[in-house]
Amino acid sequence: MRFMIIVKASPESEAGKMPSEKLLTEMGKYNEELVKAGVMLAGEGLHPSSRGARVQFSGNKRTVVDGPFAETKELVAGFWLIQVKSKEEAIEWVKRCPNPMESDSEIEIRQVFEAEDFGAEFTPELREQEERLRAQL
Structure with missing residues (x-):
């Protein structure tokens, strides 16, 4: 099972405050643990909004809205993509994470859809296309 681990933004991260050397060191150690365990697929920090x-989509119309965006608690400051056996295992990994904001913060855990989750609507042709695209990645 794959899970996206979403680090929620804070007023500090949205202001562009960079993490301390201490936090960068702790995160480096944590990422190393994830990699050595064969769990981490990807992970990055994001620039402020x-x-x-x-x-924004409305029918066929597309409208571009430049940041910043107001609701800090709804924004994403970074992420990991991990592969584990269960949601419980994902939770255990996240509980081991250093506090990503050096203040109060929140990390959200969301399971990634797999091909079999889509049922009959995900036809053999669509599955083949998906496999072909993944091979190209």
Whole structure:
């Protein structure tokens, strides 16, 4: 099972405050544990929303809205993509994570959909296309 581990933004991360050397060292050790355990697939920090944009969809119309975005607690400051056996195992890994904000913070855990989750609507042709695209990655 794959899980996206979402680090929620804080006022400090949205202001562009960089992590301390201590936190970077702790995160490096944590990432090393994830890699050595064969769990980590990807993981990165993100720039503040002031450097981002959103594309809003309304029918065929697309509207681009530049950041920053107001609701800090709803924004993402970073992520990991991990592969583990269960949600419980994902939770255990996250509980071992250094506090990513050096203040109060929150990390969200969300399971990634797999091909079999889509049922009959995910036809053999669509499965083949998905496998072909994954092989190209």
